[in-house]
Amino acid sequence: MSRTRREFIKAALGGSLVACSGARLPGLCDRSARAATPGKRRDTVLVVVELAGGNDGLNTVVPYSDRQYIESRPTLHLPADKVHKIDSKLGFHPRMDAFMRLYEEGHLSVVQGVGYPNSNRNHEAAARDWHSAAPGDANCQTGWLGRAADEPSRLQGASRLQGASRLKGAVRLDEASVPAAFIGSGKRPFSLHAAKAVVPGISSLDQHVLRTIPNGDGLGGLGLEQAAKAPRPGNPNRLLNFLQQGTLEACAASRRLRAVAQDAKSAGDYPPFHLAKMLRLVARLIRADVGIRIFCTDLGGGDIGGFDNHANQLGNHCALVNQLSESVAAMVDDLKRDNLLDRVLLMTCSEFGRTLAENGRHGTGHGAAAPVFLVGGRLKGGLVGEHPSLKDLDQGAQKVHTDFRRVYATALESWLGMDSRAVLGAQYKPLDVFRA
Amino acid sequence: MPTQTEPGKRAEWPADVLADPNWAWQPFRPDRRRPWNLPWAAHLFRRATFGANWKQLEQALADGPQLTVDRLLKPEADDSTTVAGFNRTSDEFETAAADSIESLRAWWLRRMIQTPHPLLEKMTLFWHGFFAVSNSRVGNARSMCQYVQLLRKHALGPFSPMLEGLVRDPAVLVGLGGEANRKAQPNVALAQNLLEHFILGPGNFSEKDAQEVARAFSGCFVRGGRFRYIQREHDSAEKSILGRKGNFDDRDVVRIVLKQPAAARLVVRRLYRWLINETNEPDDKMIAPLAESFARDLDVARLLGTILRSNLFYSPAAYRQRIKCPVEYALGIVRGLEATVATAPLGRHLAQLGQNLYDPPTMDGWQGGRCWINQFTLLDRSNLALALVSGVKPYEKKLDPAALAARYGHHSPEAAGRFIVDLFLQADLADNVDRIVLEGIKTQAGPDQLRRLVHRVATLPEFHLA
Numbered sequence: 001m002s003r004t005r006r007e008f009i010k011a012a013l014g015g016s017l018v019a020c021s022g023a024r025l026p027g028l029c030d031r032s033a034r035a036a037t038p039g040k041r042r043d044t045v046l047v048v049v050e051l052a053g054g055n056d057g058l059n060t061v062v063p064y065s066d067r068q069y070i071e072s073r074p075t076l077h078l079p080a081d082k083v084h085k086i087d088s089k090l091g092f093h094p095r096m097d098a099f100m101r102l103y104e105e106g107h108l109s110v111v112q113g114v115g116y117p118n119s120n121r122n123h124e125a126a127a128r129d130w131h132s133a134a135p136g137d138a139n140c141q142t143g144w145l146g147r148a149a150d151e152p153s154r155l156q157g158a159s160r161l162q163g164a165s166r167l168k169g170a171v172r173l174d175e176a177s178v179p180a181a182f183i184g185s186g187k188r189p190f191s192l193h194a195a196k197a198v199v200p201g202i203s204s205l206d207q208h209v210l211r212t213i214p215n216g217d218g219l220g221g222l223g224l225e226q227a228a229k230a231p232r233p234g235n236p237n238r239l240l241n242f243l244q245q246g247t248l249e250a251c252a253a254s255r256r257l258r259a260v261a262q263d264a265k266s267a268g269d270y271p272p273f274h275l276a277k278m279l280r281l282v283a284r285l286i287r288a289d290v291g292i293r294i295f296c297t298d299l300g301g302g303d304i305g306g307f308d309n310h311a312n313q314l315g316n317h318c319a320l321v322n323q324l325s326e327s328v329a330a331m332v333d334d335l336k337r338d339n340l341l342d343r344v345l346l347m348t349c350s351e352f353g354r355t356l357a358e359n360g361r362h363g364t365g366h367g368a369a370a371p372v373f374l375v376g377g378r379l380k381g382g383l384v385g386e387h388p389s390l391k392d393l394d395q396g397a398q399k400v401h402t403d404f405r406r407v408y409a410t411a412l413e414s415w416l417g418m419d420s421r422a423v424l425g426a427q428y429k430p431l432d433v434f435r436a
Numbered sequence: 437m438p439t440q441t442e443p444g445k446r447a448e449w450p451a452d453v454l455a456d457p458n459w460a461w462q463p464f465r466p467d468r469r470r471p472w473n474l475p476w477a478a479h480l481f482r483r484a485t486f487g488a489n490w491k492q493l494e495q496a497l498a499d500g501p502q503l504t505v506d507r508l509l510k511p512e513a514d515d516s517t518t519v520a521g522f523n524r525t526s527d528e529f530e531t532a533a534a535d536s537i538e539s540l541r542a543w544w545l546r547r548m549i550q551t552p553h554p555l556l557e558k559m560t561l562f563w564h565g566f567f568a569v570s571n572s573r574v575g576n577a578r579s580m581c582q583y584v585q586l587l588r589k590h591a592l593g594p595f596s597p598m599l600e601g602l603v604r605d606p607a608v609l610v611g612l613g614g615e616a617n618r619k620a621q622p623n624v625a626l627a628q629n630l631l632e633h634f635i636l637g638p639g640n641f642s643e644k645d646a647q648e649v650a651r652a653f654s655g656c657f658v659r660g661g662r663f664r665y666i667q668r669e670h671d672s673a674e675k676s677i678l679g680r681k682g683n684f685d686d687r688d689v690v691r692i693v694l695k696q697p698a699a700a701r702l703v704v705r706r707l708y709r710w711l712i713n714e715t716n717e718p719d720d721k722m723i724a725p726l727a728e729s730f731a732r733d734l735d736v737a738r739l740l741g742t743i744l745r746s747n748l749f750y751s752p753a754a755y756r757q758r759i760k761c762p763v764e765y766a767l768g769i770v771r772g773l774e775a776t777v778a779t780a781p782l783g784r785h786l787a788q789l790g791q792n793l794y795d796p797p798t799m800d801g802w803q804g805g806r807c808w809i810n811q812f813t814l815l816d817r818s819n820l821a822l823a824l825v826s827g828v829k830p831y832e833k834k835l836d837p838a839a840l841a842a843r844y845g846h847h848s849p850e851a852a853g854r855f856i857v858d859l860f861l862q863a864d865l866a867d868n869v870d871r872i873v874l875e876g877i878k879t880q881a882g883p884d885q886l887r888r889l890v891h892r893v894a895t896l897p898e899f900h901l902a
Binding site: 201 | 613715759790799800803807811812815868873887895896
């Protein structure tokens with residue numbers, strides 16, 4: 001355990017260790033950063049970054065030596081001498097040097113050719129398909145991350161409950177934990193839409209910290225914990241127990257959030273981008289260890305996102321991929337400092353790729369297959385799957401060979417250790433991307 | 437029979453009494469062993485309204501349960517003109533505000549706070565969760581406004597006219613994916629959604645029934661936010677729905693499905709969750725007497741009356757056996773303190789807590805119960821309660837517990853503190869908890885003393901229970 005982390009836990013629990021030990025929610029258990037087999041451990045965290053608008057995969061992972069690419073994109077193609085070369089065919093966008101470094105360090109896997117058959121090339125419908133993970137079902141009312149959040153017991157190992165002493169009249173409290181959160185303050189992606197769970201939106205650390213009326217008279221402090229902890233003799237009400245326990249958990253969570261907020265060292269070193277700010281918040285929430293296992297945020301947010309470049313794509317796209325690459329790399333470095341990277345898998349999602357050929361306005365149209373980026377401490381790293389051919393196109397765009405739900409299944413099953421069938425409605429074969 | 441007089445003490449109640457449907461739905465007659473007291477009166481107001489103020493509790497204590505329920509269902513003559521006037525004015529405000537969903541939300545909350553007929557608003561909220569349509573799907577504030585007004589109009593009335601209105605309501609049709617119902621392309625999704633989520637529940641109709649209902653709905657369209665019936669798009673051939681044959685249209689569908697026992701059962705089960713207990717699913721035996729009698733007259737007010745007067749309602753099977761939804765949580769504080777707060781920020785706060793009015797998460801409404809509660813919603817509830825009473829922005833000094841206590845003649849810190857605990861929790865707290873809550877109240881009287889106490893009360897686990 002690193003010094004920072006140990007200090008932090010001390011600060012967070014402080015004098016109220018007694019209260020906490022009687023009231024641990026699964027999410028609040030102290031966990032070591034020791035490596036274990038993904039899928040078997042219960043403290044892994046998934047971070048989903050939505051790239052809104054349809055990212056141009058071809059100018060992100062660039063087939064720089066492919067004549068077809070160069071000829072189809074007279075003004076948009078990225079020159080071979082500028083890209084960061086992965087191999088003799090592919091390279092990262094010139095402004096993605098940070099991704100190149102992560103790639104070399106083995107923290108980045110590029111899953112190529114991801115999408116789904118007969119993709120709808122309308123933003124709203126395609127984004128809905130990715131978010132619901134039920135392409136074509138207009139009636140689907142929930143998102144894939146929301147469905148995961150709806151069944152917290154599926155997200156939590158029974159092992160976490162064992163050994164934690166609890167309030168008398170023990171009740172199962174899986175429900176009182178927060179399995180998923182939206183990081184940001186704008187409109188949240190439909191992927192987080194849950195039927196039952198209340199998925200919080202978090203845009204700053206102190207937003208949810210318990211507040212009190214400033215002291216100044218006889219009723220100092222909250223008395224909240226003391227009142228929640230007090231036994232209720234002769235009143236076997238399970239709902240009341242549930243709320244007592246939940247209140248104690250909430251107090252503990254508040255203390256942890258405050259401790260991290262006050263710890264300047266936990267702020268890390270991030271570039272001045274919105275996404276970087278959000279990922280820094282994610283890193284601090286992971287440090288605070290309040291039990292959130294799924295974080296979702298977006299880049300280029302809004303209804304039709306910043307990645308949708310039908311005109312003058314070059315500069316816009318360049319800025320966005322640079323923000324993505326710099327922000328993600330900053331989070332990786334930050335988490336590494338505290339040996340937390342092994343607990344984290346970050347993945348990107350975008351509704352579709354773009355057409356191979358540029359249009360007359362220096363932009364591209366809505367396409368099909370695109371790469372998905374996986375970033376984390378337990379990945380094998382490297383390219384996953386073939387770069388889809390530029391000669392064999394589907395309405396002008398690269399063909400899909402890997403269903404996006406296989407990537408979801410990888411995240412849900414191999415990483416979070418939950419039953420992906422229950423969320424995806426069918427069994428999709430997880431990708432072999434993690435180190436043993 | 438119970439020997440204990442305290443509401444929550446289940447241990448004193450033989451399980452077979454609580455499980456006996458004959459006993460359960462008989463009207464509660466207070467006696468020496470189970471007297472009508474403050475906790476029961478407050479329980480009734482938490483379920484039937486958004487929480488009582490002190491005057492209402494005193495009145496209810498004097499009137500007894502039966503008369504109190506009568507008045508909740510139907511305000512007395514001199515009040516009823518007030519009620520009609522209030523609703524008329526509110527409708528006008530609401531309609532004028534109907535270009536934005538945020539202002540609609542604010543107006544509805546204001547209405548819930550100020551209404552002279554709170555049961556009507558409470559039931560409107562119930563139906564909003566039952567026939568759940570969300571603006572994220574409808575995307576038209578004006579339609580959403582009309583839809584909630586329709587729910588309110590029929591909230592306590594006979595059930596059939598409500599359903600007849602709903603199947604031709606633009607928001608409902610769009611919300612269920614049924615804005616176009618062509619003869620050549622019957623909309624099975626609409627039929628499926630209506631039958632499964634709104635009327636019968638899953639498993640009570642066949643795929644074939646849904647297809648035939650879709651045909652019966654052909655001709656129903658929403659154009660420019662209005663309902664349009666296009667005769668030439670109606671399939672007038674014979675349909676076969678739930679064992680009946682004929683040239684049916686949408687109105688006939690309502691008539692036919694309401695004859696299904698499953699329709700009455702669905703309403704009764706959901707009301708049971710709303711009014712009695714949301715953690716234990718009742719068995720069919722318990723539901724049957726209510727479902728059978730509701731099936732006969734489809735009279736919502738009578739059904740509500742039966743439940744709110746029943747033995748089971750005044751038993752440990754119901755007492756503190758629900759978790760307040762965010763609206764109940766916040767308005768319980770506001771109505772108890774007898775003032776109105778800014779409802780636009782309140783609407784946003786409630787959305788953060790998981791209850792965004794006009795935007796329930798799915799066609800099945802809000803799941804409720806334990807789903808309301810997690811570490812973050814508890815922290816946010818505490819901070820909302822604090823914001824409401826602390827006298828700062830955005831709620832300002834609208835709520836003033838010390839002034840309220842003084843109005844009721846409680847001037848010393850001790851008396852005022854006791855009053856607050858009685859008002860919000862009817863002193864129904866374990867002695868040790870009571871001591872913790874009132875600790876320090878005697879020693880000093882600061883200006884924020886009572887504000888702090890209300891916050892303390894509102895964050896007690898007991899206060900989250902309805």
